[in-house]
Amino acid sequence: MDVGLNSGQLALRDSVRDVLRAECPPAIARQAMTDPDRWRTVWKTVVDLGWSELAVPTADRDSSFGRMDLTVVLEECGAALAPVPLLSSVGLAAGLLRLAGPAVDDVLAEIGSGVVAALAVHPPGHRLPAVPMTLQDGRVYGRAVAVPGLPRAELVVTLASSSEGPVAAVVRVGDGVTVHEAECTDPAQPVADVEVDAQPIAIVPVDLDSALATPLVAAAADLVGVAGAALERAIEYAKTRQQFGKPIGAFQGIKHALADNYVALQRARGLTYAAAARLDDPATSVAAGWNAAALAKAAAAEAAVGCGRTAVQVHGALAQTWEHDMHLYLRHAWQGASTLGDSRALYHAVGRRFAGSAA
């Protein structure tokens, strides 16, 4: 198993980056905050290029996309602040179903073709992802909060408790699925609460830790992208902005803060790639996979918020304005940081598991 990117993945990264540079500068994210349909043209490009097909794992490893490929594409979309539901639909919703077997093949094929799905795994009052719904008498019901991408979704993937243990369930947005949209931190990536009392189109038993591992790594990849892009913007500015007769990046107060950001970024990127590689390796235990994924998500959120905050500080008053891009990065980072478990809650969970394990 490889921890770094191979040459094919590096080529994929470069091609994704080129497309997004040309078609999706940060200004598109700003437009998407006020124009609810702005995302659709970018999404059409994403789907036409086949990136949404990353949702579909196939038995043939050579021709299938592994989680590392998904990681590469999501990192670039995060860096570009692309206001598309690639993370929420392909990374999170399809990610949860990745190991669920043939019962969800049709759903994954739909998501792969560009139908937007959303993942509902936050019961009210929980910091960590959990089981928000109940399955009884063939119906799924319950309530979940802060469902990423739900206002754009046609499908909702969720977790439900049943008499036979936890299941992943898929419902179609429509009768019995009520979407409560409200203002949110990053309107370019809108979230909503959901109330469900509906008949699912697919149900499949799951192990919670192994189901949640892929969505955690996908969320981490997106945040690593945001961290890297915010840091890059801060570096650019620190090189050019002059005060006291020299570029502000020559002062150690700025220089060391950015060096620490770089450490946080590479720490998160290393953990994210290693987690993706672990999940792609059939020899990895469920516990080891979940730990690796949770640490990657925790580290990536720290890096994204940390790089975003420093970047605002480096840009000074400029970063307090709507027209400047910096708030776009930080909104995306803050919102992602609270999704699927904030960093402290994830670190706490991994630390507690470690402390409880045998010496």
Next chain:
Amino acid sequence: MSYGLKTDLVAEYAAWLTGFLPNDYYERYREYRWDIGLRRAHQNAAFEAGWLQPTWSPAHGGRSLGLAEAMEIRLEAAMRSAPKLPNVAGPGVAAPGIRQFGTAAQIDRLLVPLLRGDEWWALGMSEPEAGSDFAGLRTRAVRDGDMFRVKGRKIWTTQAHQSRWCTLYARTDPDAPKHRGISCLILDLESPGVTIEPIRMASISDETFCEVILDDVEIPADSLLGPVNGGWQVAMSSLNHERQMIWIMNWVEIQRGLSSVRDSQATHDDYASGEVFAELGSLLADAEALRATGYRALNNELAGRPSPEADILKLLGSQTLQRVWELSAAAAGPRSIDDTDLLFERQDALAATIYGGTSEIQRNIIAERLLGLPKG
């Protein structure tokens, strides 16, 4: 390359180490870690068996392994708490410098006794007025016929009083820009005019600092290591080699610290126990990030790509090491006070952000060389 995969080679190494170590090594590790006799014997045996410098030839304590395999061996050695080299400056820093820059005669005379641990080495770098500003050193070496005459003073020179040799950095061209006027000389510490004063350490330590006073010391001109006025490159290249090793040492110490938190009674029984879990998780992330980054850097190196991420290893590893022992102390509660092993760990970890380039210098390196920010 593989990640944490147990290969036949690693199994062979593990069997060799187990065969070498005393049966009660792990039960009595707290005593054995200070056992210089055992550590010397281990170094010599590792040299013979080709595990000391796995990428080098059998004549030089290796097996001509690739970088990836060598890293697996080093990680395995670290995970199994293999006895620490008694004079790490020798095999870790001086040896790669001699191998890269030495003349055939120097390599022939010096390398094997060094690698076997028969002759110890000190690094004559820091001076009272030249610490982080290494290039500002003032020790002077003046060419006089077929020798250099050296006058000056070195300090924080680890184990000089037990060493036979010293890689001495001295100014050979006072008129050149400061990086370009330094040469590296191989100093026989038994030479007339060399006075070595050990300095009492704040903690228990077998890596004692010394002050080395050089009063008109004569060094043969053929003891020059590398080109004249090329000492900066010799130093940077030697330290770079050390930096690639340091993270593995840090990583295993961090693992030991994490286990100590897990095994502390108070982690499980005290009402405040939950308080440590978030920091524990964050440190687990640091440890895993070190390993993943070490592998990524190696992958890039093997593929002939730049590996900028390697420059975070020293900074992240040393800071994490300090945090982990502080957490260990917190998790032990008042039991930390009478735990002198823990005291040693905490004091020892404080050195990690200083030696081999301080954290502040590491941040400057990252900011200026990787991020391209201007020099201050």
